[in-house]
Amino acid sequence: MSALFDEKQLRCLEALLDTLIPPDDFPSAWEAGVGDYLLRQLQGDLADLQTSYGDFLRCLDAEAQHLHKRDFADLAVEARGDLLHRIEKHQLAASWTIEPGKFFQQIVEHCGEGYYSDPGNGGNREQIAWQMVGFEVRG
Amino acid sequence: MSDYDAIVVGSGAGGGVAAAVLAEAGKSVLLLERGRALSFEQVGRDHLRNQRLAIYGHNAGPDIEGNPRTLDPASFPIPVGEQQGAHRVLRPHEPGYQNNAACVGSGTRVYAGQAWRYMPQDFRMASEYGVPKGSSLADWPIRYEDLLPYYERVEWEIGVCGDHRSMTHLPAYDKPYPMPALPLPQKSSVHRRGLDALGWQSLRVPRLINSLPYNDRPACIHCQHCVGYACPVDAKNGSHNTTIPRALKSGNCTLRTEVMVERLMCSAGGAVAGVKIITADGLRERISADVVVLSCGAVETARLLLNSATAQEPGGIGNANDQVGRHLQGHYYPGAVGIFPEQMYDGVGPGCSLATCEFNHGNVGLIGGGMLTDEDIVTPITFWKRDYPPDVPRWGLAAKQFMRDNFRRINDIKGPVQEIPNPDARVQVNPAVRDRYGIPVAHLSGTSHPETVRSAAFMRERAIEWLRASGAVKVWGRKPQQYLSGGQHQAGTCRMGDDPAHSVVDRFCRVHSQSNLFVADGSPHVTNGGFNPVETIMALAWRTADTIVAKW
Ligand SMILES: Cc1cc2nc3c(=O)[nH]c(=O)nc-3n(C[C@H](O)[C@H](O)[C@H](O)COP(=O)(O)OP(=O)(O)OC[C@H]3O[C@@H](n4cnc5c(N)ncnc54)[C@H](O)[C@@H]3O)c2cc1C
Numbered sequence: 001m002s003a004l005f006d007e008k009q010l011r012c013l014e015a016l017l018d019t020l021i022p023p024d025d026f027p028s029a030w031e032a033g034v035g036d037y038l039l040r041q042l043q044g045d046l047a048d049l050q051t052s053y054g055d056f057l058r059c060l061d062a063e064a065q066h067l068h069k070r071d072f073a074d075l076a077v078e079a080r081g082d083l084l085h086r087i088e089k090h091q092l093a094a095s096w097t098i099e100p101g102k103f104f105q106q107i108v109e110h111c112g113e114g115y116y117s118d119p120g121n122g123g124n125r126e127q128i129a130w131q132m133v134g135f136e137v138r139g
Numbered sequence: 140m141s142d143y144d145a146i147v148v149g150s151g152a153g154g155g156v157a158a159a160v161l162a163e164a165g166k167s168v169l170l171l172e173r174g175r176a177l178s179f180e181q182v183g184r185d186h187l188r189n190q191r192l193a194i195y196g197h198n199a200g201p202d203i204e205g206n207p208r209t210l211d212p213a214s215f216p217i218p219v220g221e222q223q224g225a226h227r228v229l230r231p232h233e234p235g236y237q238n239n240a241a242c243v244g245s246g247t248r249v250y251a252g253q254a255w256r257y258m259p260q261d262f263r264m265a266s267e268y269g270v271p272k273g274s275s276l277a278d279w280p281i282r283y284e285d286l287l288p289y290y291e292r293v294e295w296e297i298g299v300c301g302d303h304r305s306m307t308h309l310p311a312y313d314k315p316y317p318m319p320a321l322p323l324p325q326k327s328s329v330h331r332r333g334l335d336a337l338g339w340q341s342l343r344v345p346r347l348i349n350s351l352p353y354n355d356r357p358a359c360i361h362c363q364h365c366v367g368y369a370c371p372v373d374a375k376n377g378s379h380n381t382t383i384p385r386a387l388k389s390g391n392c393t394l395r396t397e398v399m400v401e402r403l404m405c406s407a408g409g410a411v412a413g414v415k416i417i418t419a420d421g422l423r424e425r426i427s428a429d430v431v432v433l434s435c436g437a438v439e440t441a442r443l444l445l446n447s448a449t450a451q452e453p454g455g456i457g458n459a460n461d462q463v464g465r466h467l468q469g470h471y472y473p474g475a476v477g478i479f480p481e482q483m484y485d486g487v488g489p490g491c492s493l494a495t496c497e498f499n500h501g502n503v504g505l506i507g508g509g510m511l512t513d514e515d516i517v518t519p520i521t522f523w524k525r526d527y528p529p530d531v532p533r534w535g536l537a538a539k540q541f542m543r544d545n546f547r548r549i550n551d552i553k554g555p556v557q558e559i560p561n562p563d564a565r566v567q568v569n570p571a572v573r574d575r576y577g578i579p580v581a582h583l584s585g586t587s588h589p590e591t592v593r594s595a596a597f598m599r600e601r602a603i604e605w606l607r608a609s610g611a612v613k614v615w616g617r618k619p620q621q622y623l624s625g626g627q628h629q630a631g632t633c634r635m636g637d638d639p640a641h642s643v644v645d646r647f648c649r650v651h652s653q654s655n656l657f658v659a660d661g662s663p664h665v666t667n668g669g670f671n672p673v674e675t676i677m678a679l680a681w682r683t684a685d686t687i688v689a690k691w
């Protein structure tokens with residue numbers, strides 16, 4: 001699926017994005033195509049962030065292992081959320097090769113871009129996010 | 140014998156008008172544009188790359204590679220672009236670059252088409268208020284009455300819809316608008332209640348949009364992509380579908396696109412001989428003309444004059460008194476966002492319909508003020524990026540459900556503030572950094588005058604007051620900071636005046652030192668009103684072109 005990340009990183013990315021925009025009556029980030037958005041952008045406008053993304057995902061798994069002895073993707077939703085909140089507050093257990101707080105903020109932005117922008121960008125499949133918020137394109 | 144009677148450089152708001160008036164008067168005109176002619180499909184509907192939300196690029200030019208500008212880091216509160224030596228180097232879609240657009244029609248290809256006349260007081264700001272310290276505030280050499288016939292021509296010939304009876308902040312109109320105002324969407328009806336409760340003036344925003352079929356093109360179909368995008372039915376009136384087709388139809392105008400004017404050619408004795416251009420293939424040509432009109436927009440017109448230095452004028456044409464490029468201004472656009480108990484969104488575009496000019500003048504302790512209006516439809520990602528409340532989580536189920544529950548209940552009020560010019564807010568050229576053609580780029584420095592920031596803070600408070608009166612249960616919005624302004628409303632860099640010591644062009648927009656060189660864009664504006672500028676740019680260009688023809 002992706003030349004950028006190995007399977008473990010992809011699993012982590014999916015879990016990460018789905019913690020940022022989880023499923024409810026409407027699809028999660030991953031289900032709506034935010035992964036496609038991001039993988040495309042990482043070959044385009046965000047190409048200079050490829051390594052940082054890889055590092056972040058690796059460190060995120062390391063952090064989860066440190067705290068819970070599991071990969072990030074294997075944690076319950078609440079535990080994933082708690083862990084991300086700790087990262088925002090810079091409460092880190094593992095040693096990080098990247099300054100995680102700031103980079104996490106960027107990931108949050110990218111996730112929203114994929115979810116809420118036009119489907120032409122790869123996310124917001126079948127305008128599902130627009131249906132959710134009530135933005136209808138007529139004309 | 141010259142190649143053309145006249146060359147017009149730039150096909151935006153001012154250039155389109157100048158080309159049409161000159162060509163229809165029988166002059167042979169060459170209209171030169173560095174950008175391309177863009178189809179509806181080429182402009183597209185990319186929500187991340189448009190002239191409204193330009194996160195990764197934009198949709199109306201200039202190309203993001205090969206067209207840099209440099210900026211003094213002190214001019215902007217956050218680090219933008221890339222540091223190179225003492226300067227930041229910016230690409231066109233990055234904040235601080237002061238972009239409008241570059242394509243046939245320029246900003247008018249994708250604008251909102253708010254069509255404002257300035258108020259009589261806006262032409263005599265120094266007389267009304269005095270000149271604050273550190274400012275170059277001055278009166279225009281012309282009055283509202285001088286522009287009035289041309290405002291009417293823009294309204295009737297380019298096509299503006301509105302309700303002249305609601306424009307109670309202006310002298311009574313002799314001629315109504317040719318088309319009625321657009322229908323009020325749901326949210327504007329709510330906002331009208333707020334204005335009525337406050338007892339503030341409530342007017343219908345005049346727009347360069349066909350509310351009825353007009354000029355052989357259809358009426359607006361109320362789509363959701365007006366500002367920042369092209370019109371799907373061609374009901375939005377810009378240079379690309381009004382003045383430029385008129386110029387071409389006369390049979391006297393040639394439009395050349397993807398042509399960059401590198402410099403002006405001068406003949407002896409205070410006259411220009413024509414221009415030197417570079418084509419997309421890198422070929423250089425010299426083209427001669429009896430008259431040259433610069434309509435490149437406030438930043439690029441100044442750049443071109445400064446890049447055209449001669450032995451007689453070593454600092455750049457028209458720049459003997461170090462005035463070219465100074466007084467750069469635009470509009471601070473303060474406002475606030477509110478959340479309402481009821482649905483505000485009904486999807487009826489364009490959206491911006493109601494305004495008040497209650498605070499453009501007469502504010503105790505302030506110099507001028509500004510207009511406030513409700514806004515065009517905001518896309519979900521623009522809302523998420525720009526209008527999202529700072530105290531709501533940005534991720535997790537709460538964030539998603541906030542978007543779901545509130546996108547349709549949120550609305551903003553904002554508007555342009557009359558800026559108080561600062562002579563040190565300026566455009567220079569930077570020979571150390573070149574564009575794709577090898578031409579020295581524009582260098583931007585200086586910042587806004589503190590009085591501008593004060594007016595903006597005041598107008599933000601008025602926006603909050605209006606939102607609350609309309610029933611908003613919660614309001615938010617950033618406080619204005621000091622930074623260099625210009626952007627899509629850029630103006631002021633070739634100031635109009637009778638005294639060459641303090642201005643670049645005369646009251647007919649002729650460059651003081653040249654008998655046949657004129658400026659027809661936002662550059663001559665002495666001050667920029669508390670209104671979106673395009674109708675004034677078009678009207679002034681019309682007056683300038685009319686004057687050229689009358690004396691020729
Ligand atoms: C999204 C958006 C919304 C807007 N909404 C409104 C609105 O509602 N109301 C309003 O009043 N205004 C609005 N504006 C602003 C309006 O478009 C500008 O005020 C207006 O276009 C400026 O006119 P101008 O003649 O000064 O320059 P421009 O229209 O910018 O024209 C300059 C042209 O010159 C070309 N050029 C520059 N240098 C050279 C060169 N050396 N050689 C060849 N060509 C050159 C450029 O490529 C450009 O096409 C909006 C703008 C945008 C982008």
Ligand code: SF4
Nearest residue numbers: 359360362365370488
């Ligand atoms: S709102 Fe009307 S004028 Fe504006 S782009 Fe849509 S159809 Fe055209």
